[in-house]
Each structure stands twice: as structure tokens, then as C-alpha cells.
Amino acid sequence: MVRKVPTVFGSVFHKDMPVLAFENGAWQDIRWQSSEAFQLSPGAHSLHYGSECFEGLKAFRQNDDSIVLFRPDANITRMQQSARLLSLPVPDTDAFHRALFELVARAADEIPEAPASLYLRPTLIGTDPVIGKAGVGSDNAMLYILASPVGDYFKPGAPMKLLVETEHMRCAPHMGRVKCGGxxxxxLPWTVKARKDYGAHQVLFCPNGDVQETGASNFALINGNEIITKPLTDEFLHGVTRDSMLKIAADMGYQISERNFTVDELRAAIENGAEAILTGTAAVISPVTAFVIDGQEIEVQSQEKGYAIRKAITDIQYGLAEDRYGWLVKIDV
Structure with missing residues (x-):
């Protein structure tokens, strides 16, 4: 059986979704409803004051046709952190697990074979129908989860040009580790401008020369046998794929350096043959092919190491290599 993968990433959803509501000071039982639409007050706190956060994770059809989730506990923990920082009710771990696992089981027949997957989008929104609560969090909330069969977000082998932006930040520094729409x-303004003016696919935000991340992915420099990436701070998203990449790369023999580094160091390394990668659930590992720095385009000479690390991760996800890290959770279908 060949399962169809939609052309546009994240555009087709499983017909149902689990919904968990936090009302009257407690999380209510899971209910299932159509994923086509839901009712929400036009005065909902999330629509006016941005009290929303989301996650992205994947389920995979392995080589033996079994279905697995990749590191769901890490995504649940990160959403709980985001909820706390946004003054939203914190999702219950057990209920979150049940909703996620049952959704994957229900959508199992739609999970495509490698190199595609089932993308899962848990979303938490503040639902207080009061527009006078700009200075306080939402007491009520709703968590729902969409499931979408997807292919690659960035096609392997396709160009990936980054514009290096040193004047502007991706977001407010204290909000960087929150996975929220804001x-x-x-x-977006800088990403749209980069695409229009330079044909760039993403913007690498480097305020005052400090290399951080792109608008939608973490970033790492592969300089010889060293992988350099910014240390965990509040300024950028603590990516699950980033963490997985660092663990796998260390076992592949790379020296891992979680430290601050500058655009000048980045430029010198790229000009001397270094590689660079983006990491993320949708992106997996996407090697960079070129940078635009101070208006000058600099080609990245190789993507070989980036693709080797990508293969090491995807081989685990699709059951082609042993999961020595305990990252996979098998789903009973």
C-alpha cells in the first residue's frame, strides 16, 4: 500500500482531533471532534493577547511497518514550560500522553512510508472570552492536536541560502525559548524581505554579531571535527532535534562546543570549508548551501557531513538503525 503525501506540508489533517479543555480550575476529560473547525469566542484571550503555544513532533512508519513516536516526552515537557512562561494552565502529562497516542493510533493507516511521516501539532490556547485581561493570563484554556501526513519541509539537495541579519532580533530575548506564534x-518582516531582496530561504538572526537561530530552525556550524552551536539560553528555542543531533554527533566522533560565536567566526569558517546545518522537527537536518553576509553571497563548499548526521537520525526514526537512546515510543494500533 502506497500512502499519498500532500504536496503542501501540513495542509491535510486527520479527520478528528483530541481536545482537552481547562475549565473551572481543572482539566476536563478528552473529547474528540472534527478537525475541520471548532468554536472559539471572538474575545478569546489567545486572539487578542497572544496566549498560545504549540509543539511539533512526528510519528514514523518503521521498516517493519510498526508505528513509533520520536521523543514525545521532550515535546510535552517543552510545551509545559511554554505554558508556564505564558501564564497558561499547564497541560497534564498523562492526559497529554493519552490524547497523543490515541490520535496516532487512529491515524495509523494514513502514516506514509519513509521518507515521509505523520506530523503532529499540539496547540494550547487561552480561551477566556474577556478582552479586558491584557495584564493577566487566561484562566481557561484548550489543548488540541492535529495530525498531518507530510513529506520533507526542506527538500534534501535543494538550495538553502541564509541571509545573516545582525541588526534585528528574531523575537524578544526573554521569549526565545517559548514556542509561540508571536x-x-x-x-516574518525580515524573512519576507530576505526572500525578496536576496532570494534567501531563511534569515539567520545574529543581533550585534551573536549567531543565534533562524526564524524557524536552530543553527549549527560544522567546522572540521567540531560542531559549534549557541548554548542553551532564554534567547532561542531549545530544540528537540538540536539535542538529538548533538548526542548523535558526539557518538559519531564530533567535538561538541555549545558556546557563543560571532558572524566573523562563522564567515571565516565557511570561507575555509566549514559546513552549516539547520535543525528542527520539520527540517530534520537541512544543510546550508550559501550565506549572504554584508551583501556578499558566500557558497558553502560541502554538505556531506550534514547529510551524514541527518541519515544517522532518520535511520533511527525509520527503524534502520538501533535506537540506543530510548527515543522511540511504539504505538499499539
């Missing part, structure tokens, strides 16, 4: 929206 952070993505705040990066």
Missing part, C-alpha cells in the same frame, strides 16, 4: 510572526 515569535514566528516577529521574524
Amino acid at each position: 515569535n514566528y510572526a516577529s521574524a
